[in-house]
Amino acid sequence: xxxxxxxxxxxxxxxxxxxxxxxxxxxxxxxxxxxxxxxxxxxxxxxxxxxxxxxxxxxxxxxxxxxxxxxxxxxxxxxxxxxxxxxxxxxxxxxxxxxxxxxxxxxxxxxxxxxxxxxxxxxxxxxxxxxxxxxxxxxxxxxxxxxxxxxxxxxxxxxxxxxxxxxxxxxxxxxxxxxxxxxxxxxxxxxxxxxxxxxxxxxxxxxxxxxxxxxxxxxxxxxxxxxxxxxxxxxxxxxxxxxxxxxxxxxxxxxxxxxxxxxxxxxxxxxxxxxxxxxxx
Ligand SMILES: *Cc1c(COP(=O)(O)O)cnc(C)c1O
Numbered sequence: 109x110x111x112x113x114x115x116x117x118x119x120x121x122x123x124x125x126x127x128x129x130x131x132x133x134x135x136x137x138x139x140x141x142x143x144x145x146x147x148x149x150x151x152x153x154x155x156x157x158x159x160x161x162x163x164x165x166x167x168x169x170x171x172x173x174x175x176x177x178x179x180x181x182x183x184x185x186x187x188x189x190x191x192x193x194x195x196x197x198x199x200x201x202x203x204x205x206x207x208x209x210x211x212x213x214x215x216x217x218x219x220x221x222x223x224x225x226x227x228x229x230x231x232x233x234x235x236x237x238x239x240x241x242x243x244x245x246x247x248x249x250x251x252x253x254x255x256x257x258x259x260x261x262x263x264x265x266x267x268x269x270x271x272x273x274x275x276x277x278x279x280x281x282x283x284x285x286x287x288x289x290x291x292x293x294x295x296x297x298x299x300x301x302x303x304x305x306x307x308x309x310x311x312x313x314x315x316x317x318x319x320x321x322x323x324x325x326x327x328x329x330x331x332x333x334x335x336x337x338x339x340x341x342x343x344x345x346x347x348x349x350x351x352x353x354x355x356x357x358x359x360x361x362x363x364x365x366x367x368x369x370x371x372x373x374x375x376x377x378x379x380x381x382x383x384x385x386x387x388x389x
Contacts, residue, residue, distance in 0.1 A: 111188045113222035118188050130219055132201030136257035139163040140199035144350045145191050146389040153179045155313045163253045169202055171218055182222060189224045198222035230352060237358030237370050238274035242336060243267050245278035245285045252307050264288035275347050282335045290349040291315040294334055294342035295373050304331040314348040321380035327373060344371035354378045
């Protein structure tokens with residue numbers, strides 16, 4: 109039977125419930141991480157939980173957990189559910205309290221919940237690439253926090269679905285920011301461009317891995333903003349995240365990107381990413 113983690117206890121999925129006045133449910137007052145599992149191992153788990161602790165700090169949520177404490181929790185859950193390839197979702201809310209915008213005083217215990225999913229890597233899409241559409245970035249100005257408030261992201265993804273695309277690439281005015289749940293890269297004349305790390309984007313762990321691979325391979329990796337026009341004229345476009353890895357975009361707003369095929373730099377990054385998985389799981 110599938111187990112779910114509720115505040116340090118592994119509970120049968122059918123019995124797993126949270127309170128109606130949990131602040132995550134009422135306000136989206138919380139944070140989360142999504143971690144890939146390859147061969148039973150939580151991938152780049154240290155980086156994920158360092159980011160979770162950072163998100164907690166940025167929203168003033170106090171947590172009595174270390175990175176290793178969190179890793180221990182998800183390892184137990186992965187083992188209990190026998191996940192070989194899949195992922196772990198973990199969220200932390202500011203706790204259960206009567207509805208009031210201000211933080212509860214005295215503070216209440218954070219609610220930590222987690223569940224697993226089992227699925228294979230998206231091999232077919234990685235080989236063929238996906239369609240993306242562009243849409244205005246309507247989110248708040250702290251996109252560096254992996255917050256439970258995902259309405260802007262949800263609406264962007266639904267826009268993609270409506271136009272038969274797998275991802276929506278967002279832009280603030282002319283500046284491309286990131287996907288609904290991924291980071292975005294435009295490759296031109298052998299150089300990889302991606303939005304710099306600041307409050308407009310989420311600092312992806314997959315992005316950090318891609319940066320490392322590019323540097324190892326001697327491919328120039330420029331953390332600079334670029335425009336929608338630049339994106340449309342790129343030789344290659346790709347998006348990255350924990351679940352979609354190094355995903356080529358071969359069609360943008362219905363038009364071919366470059367020659368419409370997965371490009372050589374994207375393929376080289378994918379090859380590097382496969383090697384990274386093998387040596388880090
Ligand atoms: C989680 C997320 C990403 C990707 O981050 P990874 O750590 O690579 O999974 C990118 N953008 C947004 C908005 C996200 O929520």
